[in-house]
Amino acid sequence: MVKRGWCRLVAGLLVALCALPAVAAPAIALGYAPKYPPNFAHFDYVNPEAPKGGRLVLPAIGSFDTLNPFTLKGDKESGVGALVLETLMAQSSDEPFSQYGLIADDEALAPDGLSVTFHINPKARFQNGERITAADVAFSFNTLTRDPAASPNYRFYWTDVSRVVVLDASRVRFDFKRKNAELHMILGQLPVFARSWIPKGKTLADVATSVPVGSGPYRLAVYDLGKRTEFTRDLHYWAANLPIRRGMYNFDRIVFRYYQDDTARLEAFKAGEFDLASENVAKNWARSYRGSKFDDGRIVKKELPHSNGAGMQGFVFNLRNPLFHDRRVRQALVQSFDFEWVNKQLFYGQYRRSPSYFTNSELAASGLPTPDELALLEPLRKALSQEVFGPAVVPPVTDLSIGNREQLKAARRLLFKAGWRYEGGRLVDQNGRPFVFEFLAFSRAYERIVAKWQKDLAKIGITLNVRVVDPAIFQRRTNDFAYDMTVVVYGASQSPGNEQLNFHSCAAARTPGSNNWAGLCDPAVDALLQNFVHFDDRRQLVAASRALDRVLRAGYYVVPNWYLPYHRVAWWNRFGQPAILPKFYDPTGWAIETWWAKPAAKQER
Numbered sequence: 295m296v297k298r299g300w301c302r303l304v305a306g307l308l309v310a311l312c313a314l315p316a317v318a319a320p321a322i323a324l325g326y327a328p329k330y331p332p333n334f335a336h337f338d339y340v341n342p343e344a345p346k347g348g349r350l351v352l353p354a355i356g357s358f359d360t361l362n363p364f365t366l367k368g369d370k371e372s373g374v375g376a377l378v379l380e381t382l383m384a385q386s387s388d389e390p391f392s393q394y395g396l397i398a399d400d401e402a403l404a405p406d407g408l409s410v411t412f413h414i415n416p417k418a419r420f421q422n423g424e425r426i427t428a429a430d431v432a433f434s435f436n437t438l439t440r441d442p443a444a445s446p447n448y449r450f451y452w453t454d455v456s457r458v459v460v461l462d463a464s465r466v467r468f469d470f471k472r473k474n475a476e477l478h479m480i481l482g483q484l485p486v487f488a489r490s491w492i493p494k495g496k497t498l499a500d501v502a503t504s505v506p507v508g509s510g511p512y513r514l515a516v517y518d519l520g521k522r523t524e525f526t527r528d529l530h531y532w533a534a535n536l537p538i539r540r541g542m543y544n545f546d547r548i549v550f551r552y553y554q555d556d557t558a559r560l561e562a563f564k565a566g567e568f569d570l571a572s573e574n575v576a577k578n579w580a581r582s583y584r585g586s587k588f589d590d591g592r593i594v595k596k597e598l599p600h601s602n603g604a605g606m607q608g609f610v611f612n613l614r615n616p617l618f619h620d621r622r623v624r625q626a627l628v629q630s631f632d633f634e635w636v637n638k639q640l641f642y643g644q645y646r647r648s649p650s651y652f653t654n655s656e657l658a659a660s661g662l663p664t665p666d667e668l669a670l671l672e673p674l675r676k677a678l679s680q681e682v683f684g685p686a687v688v689p690p691v692t693d694l695s696i697g698n699r700e701q702l703k704a705a706r707r708l709l710f711k712a713g714w715r716y717e718g719g720r721l722v723d724q725n726g727r728p729f730v731f732e733f734l735a736f737s738r739a740y741e742r743i744v745a746k747w748q749k750d751l752a753k754i755g756i757t758l759n760v761r762v763v764d765p766a767i768f769q770r771r772t773n774d775f776a777y778d779m780t781v782v783v784y785g786a787s788q789s790p791g792n793e794q795l796n797f798h799s800c801a802a803a804r805t806p807g808s809n810n811w812a813g814l815c816d817p818a819v820d821a822l823l824q825n826f827v828h829f830d831d832r833r834q835l836v837a838a839s840r841a842l843d844r845v846l847r848a849g850y851y852v853v854p855n856w857y858l859p860y861h862r863v864a865w866w867n868r869f870g871q872p873a874i875l876p877k878f879y880d881p882t883g884w885a886i887e888t889w890w891a892k893p894a895a896k897q898e899r
Contacts, residue, residue, distance in 0.1 A: 324392075325835060339872055347546050350569055353551055355765065358370055358519070367773075379508035379510050383482030399414070408473060410470075413465055428465055429489065447796055450793075475826075486509065511539070523549070543886070544889065556575065570882065571865070572863050572882060576644045580644070594864060598861045600861055601655075602878050603787060611778075615731070622709070631689075632697075632747070632750060648857045649847075663844065686844055735781060
């Protein structure tokens, strides 16, 4: 193992493994120095003196039929994965990608970069009192990557692990098929559950309604399948005094209430059925979060800034449908979407257009390629569109004073070049088949958003149908890629890596349940994806992200949507919050991890 008590550069990655007090742990950062020193007391964005007690009630949309967060099938419960299960390492929320010890109190990357060894904290315990061992870690990994019932995303995420070896009760080693710049760190995100959770001979599918035996700060106390879950704070939580947990998980009880639609959720919030609303609908934020309870301060309404990479939300083309094989067709449909009108008329001007797969971060491409980007792109020039080597592709902008007539004319020209023609007022291909496709959605909100686009497409002879299904059916159809077009989010971390293969690789395109919603299979893209597996420092990672971004944007695989550089959040005024916001966070996770109940609220509730 790498010795404690010193820091060094390993394989070009700054990996700090430093001596700490018995309750602390090593710090690991990908390509930069970790923020927190070996003797840090707590994260800056928490209140270490936060009182314990009280209750936090949160909403969830839809339903759930499984307590197992790992399977491909089933509607998942909202709290088990975050509250009951712990990971090998814990990630801070004010650094791009730094981890600090949790279940593992030491991590050693081999000098050749082909294996990593974790040492299990001797204090780590499951909620049944049993010690967490290396065998539990190996069992968790093998289950998630080999069990046929598990989501394939785990398999893709850790695809470069060849095997896991239990060295003794306290040490487990992961061997790699090849060097992978982030693999030792993303293995730190492995959720660990007890071997006793899954009886011998059974699979994840057999424990759908059985709570994983975890080691987290909360236990599942009560559940009403599909309607409600309640978690209670584990008074014997083994990690409560670690610096990475000090001032966190302060509520005695956390409750999730399930609502079938967004209207019911909003009215329930204003009636006081739950405590925190993170709003995703611009109309609601502009018109529904008002009234006497907001005026007199009983409910707080705020727009909270964040530094989260917004990634790309968009209407994705399913390339498995031959209708979308021609790049010019996809570009024409991108041209025809009038974001400026939608933003003004439906979103109250609140949004910004998403230009990039790494929106709102330094990873997004802009202007002409830099020398670092060209070094990655030039070897693939013959296989790439020449647009890749010019200014980064950005969505068209409509002049609201004259409308999107020019964009529609440009779209029609592209369609004609792609071989489409008019016949009887409809756009048809060379065989006389009309241009018709379906947009699959899980919320009726998208009917309003897409209505203007439907009318504009009809002007150039295209029929767009909208089908809204309930969330469970939507999930099944997206898992099976059974759609022409739907809305997706390509999430972006501050340190992209193996998840990019799950988004864009040929292997993922062929795997049901993966996140390659577009069905993209391009050898040039596959070649670029290798740069997320092998890099030496953050500069190389930034160049790889921008190069991939250019290629994807020039491929027109999505109709770019919109994003916000802040969270729209409202909450009942009975909670305390730390003085400092994290940089990278979601409102629900922020509340669960760092809020506390005010003393009066504890008594009232």
